[in-house]
Amino acid sequence: MKSLKLGGIVILILCVFPLLYLTVLSLTTEWIFPELLPRALTGFHWNFFLAGNQSILMTLLNGVLLSSLVGIISMITGFWLSYVISFQSNRRSWINLAYLPYSFAPVIYAFLLQFYFLKAGISGTWSGVFLAQLLITVPFVVILCAHHWTTEMKHLMECVYSMGGSECYAFSKVVLPMSRPVLLLSFAQSFLFSWFDFGFVSVIGVGKTKTLMLLLYQYIQEANPYIAACSALVIILPAAIFLIINSKLISRMNVLTQD
Amino acid sequence: MSKLNCAKISFGYDHKMILTDLSFELPFGKTLAILGQSGCGKSTLLRLLGGFLKPSVGQVSVSDLDITSVLPEHREIISLLQTPLLFPHYNVFDNIGFGLKIRKLAPDAIKSKVDDMLLLVGLEGLGARMSNEISGGQKQRVAFARALILSPKILLLDEPFGSLDAGTRIKMQGFFNDIKTRINMTAVFVTHDLKEALTIGDLWGIMKNGQLTIFKDSVSFLKHQDSGGASEIKFWSQYIQSPNETI
Amino acid sequence: MFSKFSLYFYLILCLFPITAGFIYAFLYSLGLIGAMNTGFTLNHWKDVLGSKELLSSFALTILISVMVVLASWWMAVTILRYYAKELTKTILKNGLLIPLTLPMLIGAFIVMQIFRSGGLFASLLYKIGLISSAQSLEWVNDYWHIGLGICLILFTLPYFIILVLQKYDKHKIPELLEINTSMGGTKSIGWYRIAMPILWIETKLSMLLYGIFLFGTYEAALLLGRQNPRLVSVLIAQKLRKFDLQTIPQAYVLSIIYTLLIVVFIYLFSRKSYHEVS
Numbered sequence: 001m002k003s004l005k006l007g008g009i010v011i012l013i014l015c016v017f018p019l020l021y022l023t024v025l026s027l028t029t030e031w032i033f034p035e036l037l038p039r040a041l042t043g044f045h046w047n048f049f050l051a052g053n054q055s056i057l058m059t060l061l062n063g064v065l066l067s068s069l070v071g072i073i074s075m076i077t078g079f080w081l082s083y084v085i086s087f088q089s090n091r092r093s094w095i096n097l098a099y100l101p102y103s104f105a106p107v108i109y110a111f112l113l114q115f116y117f118l119k120a121g122i123s124g125t126w127s128g129v130f131l132a133q134l135l136i137t138v139p140f141v142v143i144l145c146a147h148h149w150t151t152e153m154k155h156l157m158e159c160v161y162s163m164g165g166s167e168c169y170a171f172s173k174v175v176l177p178m179s180r181p182v183l184l185l186s187f188a189q190s191f192l193f194s195w196f197d198f199g200f201v202s203v204i205g206v207g208k209t210k211t212l213m214l215l216l217y218q219y220i221q222e223a224n225p226y227i228a229a230c231s232a233l234v235i236i237l238p239a240a241i242f243l244i245i246n247s248k249l250i251s252r253m254n255v256l257t258q259d
Numbered sequence: 260m261s262k263l264n265c266a267k268i269s270f271g272y273d274h275k276m277i278l279t280d281l282s283f284e285l286p287f288g289k290t291l292a293i294l295g296q297s298g299c300g301k302s303t304l305l306r307l308l309g310g311f312l313k314p315s316v317g318q319v320s321v322s323d324l325d326i327t328s329v330l331p332e333h334r335e336i337i338s339l340l341q342t343p344l345l346f347p348h349y350n351v352f353d354n355i356g357f358g359l360k361i362r363k364l365a366p367d368a369i370k371s372k373v374d375d376m377l378l379l380v381g382l383e384g385l386g387a388r389m390s391n392e393i394s395g396g397q398k399q400r401v402a403f404a405r406a407l408i409l410s411p412k413i414l415l416l417d418e419p420f421g422s423l424d425a426g427t428r429i430k431m432q433g434f435f436n437d438i439k440t441r442i443n444m445t446a447v448f449v450t451h452d453l454k455e456a457l458t459i460g461d462l463w464g465i466m467k468n469g470q471l472t473i474f475k476d477s478v479s480f481l482k483h484q485d486s487g488g489a490s491e492i493k494f495w496s497q498y499i500q501s502p503n504e505t506i
Numbered sequence: 507m508f509s510k511f512s513l514y515f516y517l518i519l520c521l522f523p524i525t526a527g528f529i530y531a532f533l534y535s536l537g538l539i540g541a542m543n544t545g546f547t548l549n550h551w552k553d554v555l556g557s558k559e560l561l562s563s564f565a566l567t568i569l570i571s572v573m574v575v576l577a578s579w580w581m582a583v584t585i586l587r588y589y590a591k592e593l594t595k596t597i598l599k600n601g602l603l604i605p606l607t608l609p610m611l612i613g614a615f616i617v618m619q620i621f622r623s624g625g626l627f628a629s630l631l632y633k634i635g636l637i638s639s640a641q642s643l644e645w646v647n648d649y650w651h652i653g654l655g656i657c658l659i660l661f662t663l664p665y666f667i668i669l670v671l672q673k674y675d676k677h678k679i680p681e682l683l684e685i686n687t688s689m690g691g692t693k694s695i696g697w698y699r700i701a702m703p704i705l706w707i708e709t710k711l712s713m714l715l716y717g718i719f720l721f722g723t724y725e726a727a728l729l730l731g732r733q734n735p736r737l738v739s740v741l742i743a744q745k746l747r748k749f750d751l752q753t754i755p756q757a758y759v760l761s762i763i764y765t766l767l768i769v770v771f772i773y774l775f776s777r778k779s780y781h782e783v784s
Contacts, residue, residue: 225615
């Protein structure tokens with residue numbers, strides 16, 4: 001920090017400020033105008049949020065389960081699809097197709113599809129939200145993984161074929177080990193999309209599939225900023241963990257593809 | 260006599276022909292050095308021979324057996340590219356032994372063969388090194404070893420020394436000739452370097468406009484207008500003033 | 507065989523849901539289906555296209571998206587100009603990733619708390635004597651969408667800083683600026699004639715894509731936006747959720763217009779990215 005100029009320090013403070021603000025907000029019961037800092041810090045709301053409420057724990061577990069499954073299915077499906085389309089002759093056009101669902105605002109996409117989910121009887125259900133989120137996360141993983149299928153990767157696979165190995169063998173012994181960073185990145189990004197999702201959960205889920213994001217919105221609507229801050233910090237936690245893993249993954253990806 | 264035979268091979272993309280009516284024979288134990296400029300179809304020919312492309316017309320056969328439709332994994336033909344592509348997550352030992360694992364050899368047999376191959380290619384003691392811990396010339400030797408350990412019928416080399424510096428390149432040419440003699444290798448070697456073609460070839464070919472002209476002796480190859488031999492001789496002769504002058 | 511099946515699956519995944527949703531919305535907007543369907547009618551389309559509220563909503567959304575993207579880009583490039591060396595330091599590189607961990611709803615919540623009347627920013631201005639009461643500052647649900655703009659810029663800026671920094675390194679702009687200096691050019695000339703054009707060309711596709719995302723922004727608009735006109739996504743959601751069945755066809759008309767705009771933007775993006783890759 002000492003080596004940073006004043007401008008760099010200001011930028012750093014601005015980056016960290018939201019987390020600091022949420023932390024202080026979560027540790028107080030009263031922070032009113034014109035106070036710049038709350039009068040007292042207390043763990044009251046954290047106690048309520050973490051220890052006193054069974055439904056919050058269930059909501060948390062539900063969210064983890066939903067996001068983990070979305071992450072796993074998206075990672076596998078998207079990775080395989082990116083492999084298939086990356087070796088097509090008009091590769092660019094195939095990849096650009098994935099931008100279409102990816103660019104839609106989830107809430108509007110959800111409204112467009114709501115009728116079909118209602119007819120299928122999965123509106124307001126966990127599986128309905130799960131399927132709806134996959135509609136965006138799978139194309140997203142395709143975009144993420146598309147750059148991974150380089151000419152070098154193709155030649156390495158051909159190397160295996162020329163040595164007598166099958167496509168399955170090339171995948172299991174060469175492609176998958178080399179693809180670990182991009183697979184983990186795909187899982188992390190899909191997990192976070194689902195974890196942070198509000199549009200699909202509120203429209204397709206109709207508020208019945210409880211996630212922390214819905215809970216946060218509820219606290220904001222109830223004008224309870226202190227509890228909202230607690231839930232916000234819990235929501236951010238996996239993102240922070242993945243961020244640390246992601247930045248290491250990205251540098252590992254660079255090392256693996258370097259000569 | 261066993262040989263590689265290409266008969267009237269044609270290949271193209273979207274109405275643009277890359278190879279037209281290409282034919283040649285390569286007896287086993289010989290190296291065909293193909294010279295040609297960039298974009299003339301040399302690499303396409305190698306990919307056809309390797310089975311990664313299928314000719315629109317024509318036939319590829321080895322020892323009179325038609326392999327035109329045979330998958331790459333069943334041809335026993337191995338390719339080496341200009342950039343030595345090693346598996347980055349395996350060390351040198353595992354890279355070389357990779358093909359033997361596909362063939363499900365016992366670990367002891369793999370170790371014995373890989374150790375012998377490391378000795379043959381001059382990389383003994385480097386088995387534990389990762390691919391990013393060795394030099395460009397060493398990487399190319401590992402790629403060679405990985406191919407040779409499987410005793411392929413034919414080796415296809417696409418400018419394998421192109422990315423190396425001049426000194427290493429000469430060493431690798433010597434290494435190739437040495438290996439070629441020792442194991443009676445059959446190879447198709449593509450290059451755009453005349454000297455390299457002359458050094459390593461037993462037969463020579465000039466690729467131009469998708470057609471291949473074969474030469475069985477180096478003199479007729481050198482004299483051909485498209486080999487660049489005449490211009491090379493003219494270039495070097497301007498630096499030699501008298502018969503007694505040496506460099 | 508499996509690859510062919512995978513390709514068909516991929517096509518269906520990308521195109522079928524949007525097409526199906528579009529068809530439903532289209533038929534509903536023409537009165538051919540739905541609870542209040544009275545047979546074919548163009549009245550809902552006429553209502554929307556003739557309505558000031560609805561068209562100003564679209565105009566506002568496009569305006570905010572464009573302004574946020576351009577303002578963020580300009581700020582990112584300016585920060586890069588003066589702090590390029592600082593930005594290469596690990597602590598700052600990692601620090602810039604922190605705002606990217608915040609989802610839009612949380613970011614909007616924080617902005618709401620800070621910039622509402624009686625919020626932290628109002629307290630700060632009060633302490634330094636710039637305002638006299640809490641009500642003097644209200645940047646949430648305000649006329650000029652200041653709070654919404656701040657939120658969207660604060661979200662966009664870190665991403666753009668990382669993006670321009672990557673392009674700055676990839677295209678060796680510091681070396682190019684040195685060449686400019688050695689040819690007698692001033693720092694300003696170097697920056698405005700070399701660095702900025704390169705950064706603009708290299709980032710405009712990403713800016714277009716980000717603009718498309720901002721066009722559909724919902725959570726931030728829901729918490730921080732004005733009641734009238736509302737941003738498109740909020741307007742659509744509120745019309746669809748109202749108990750007034752008359753507004754539902756209008757919401758679907760808006761959804762169709764939104765969908766068509768997205769398809770056009772993606773088509774433009776595809777063409778640009780194709781030509782740049784080729």
